[in-house]
Amino acid sequence: MAKKIIPLIASTLAVVGAVDPTLKIKTFVDVMPLKWDFDPVKASYWTGLLHHRRTPFAVSRDGNTGYIAYLDPNGTGVHVQHIEPSTMNIKGPDVTIENVYEAGGIVAYNHGFALLGNEPIPSTTSNAPPSGTDYPQGTPVPAIYQIINDV
Structure with a gap:
């Protein structure tokens, strides 16, 4: 499978300001090879x-850890890539969260992250919200996943 490169101009501007507001704006175009399309x-x-x-x-x-989350090519999981914010290079292995159909938001910690995802539950589940969609796997509901890396 070919690797896809994400252009991160707008995201990088936000990172530079968040890490150190005295830094001059830098851009990193097409620098992050991702494992998945x-x-x-x-x-x-x-x-x-x-x-x-x-x-x-x-x-x-602390500005030392960054994460980007993206939907995998078949749309049935979210990949979260650990990156180095000052260079936008990959810092560690990616994490795949199966059966999550959209990444709604992410919070980075020094040693991990929390991801707000959208996962299906069967419409036969007790007290499930009404579907009203053609979502084949069930009714989409928000879920939070927390991943803590070993220190």
């Missing part, structure tokens, strides 16, 4: 119309 424009499961899927990005409070 990535296409942010997908048909929505609720209308079938094309729209941009979220690609959340976050930097830890």
Whole structure:
């Protein structure tokens, strides 16, 4: 599978300001090779119309750890890539969270992250919200995943 490169101009501007506001603005175009193909424009499961899927990005409070989350090419999982915020290079292995159909947001810690995802639950689940969509795996509901890396 070919690796896809994400252009991170806008995200980088936010990172530079968050890490150290005295730094001059830097841009890093096409520097982050991702393990999985990535296409942010997908048909929505609720209308079938094309729209941009979220690609959340976050930097830890100390500015040393960053994470970017993106939907995998088949749309059935979210990949979270650990990066070095000052260079936008990959810092560690990616984490795949299966059966998550969109990444709604991410919070970076010094030693891990928390991801807000959208996962399906079967419509037969007790007290499940009504579906009203053509979501084949069930009703989409928000879920939070926390990953803590070993120190």
